[in-house]
Amino acid sequence: MSANQTVDPEDIAELIGRCKLSVTVSEFHGSLVGYLAAGGRFPHGGSVLDALALEPDPAPTADEQGMLARLRHQTDEWLADPEMTFSPWLPDDEAPIPERAEGLVEWIHGFLGGLGLGGSVERNQGMSDDAKEVLRDMASIAGTEFEFDADDDVNDESLTELEEFVRAGAMMLHAELSRATRPATDTLH
Numbered sequence: 001m002s003a004n005q006t007v008d009p010e011d012i013a014e015l016i017g018r019c020k021l022s023v024t025v026s027e028f029h030g031s032l033v034g035y036l037a038a039g040g041r042f043p044h045g046g047s048v049l050d051a052l053a054l055e056p057d058p059a060p061t062a063d064e065q066g067m068l069a070r071l072r073h074q075t076d077e078w079l080a081d082p083e084m085t086f087s088p089w090l091p092d093d094e095a096p097i098p099e100r101a102e103g104l105v106e107w108i109h110g111f112l113g114g115l116g117l118g119g120s121v122e123r124n125q126g127m128s129d130d131a132k133e134v135l136r137d138m139a140s141i142a143g144t145e146f147e148f149d150a151d152d153d154v155n156d157e158s159l160t161e162l163e164e165f166v167r168a169g170a171m172m173l174h175a176e177l178s179r180a181t182r183p184a185t186d187t188l189h
Helices: 009-018 027-036 062-080 097-118 121-125 129-143 152-180
Strands: none
Touching: 009 027, 009 062, 009 097, 027 062, 027 097, 062 152, 097 129, 097 152, 129 152
16 A cells, blocks of 8 residues: 555455454544544654554554554545545445444444543533534434334435434534644644
């Protein structure tokens, strides 16, 4: 994989399997997005896995560490992109509805956990009412026991609306929280 190549979910799935991480791809991505949205830092080139409190066994190779650093920068850029290119890593739209719903819940669990790991009490106290509402709604979605309609089109439409809400909410929280006190670089002087 070249230094500028985009990291995709399949790359992370391989890393998760090889390093025996106890997360799904959706939860991993949600954790990273939450950490970045909260303004989480990676001092002195700190590892994504360390920041997310994940314990690999065996440790990632140097190439895999490079891939994780690229993913971190790629995700941060996508979250801040005015063209709104960011999208949570969820099961494909063609996957069965229950699998998609489970993936969304896993992503939100990861996001909320990452937000907690990357944030600070001071920053969170200054959160807007809209941001607080988004967090409450995400927590409600994550705690939902989904009941599906007999009509898959209705289920698909409802799930797509939830996915879009979560995508927009993550971008809004990133815009509000990540830039509040984050320096231009992660390097501490």
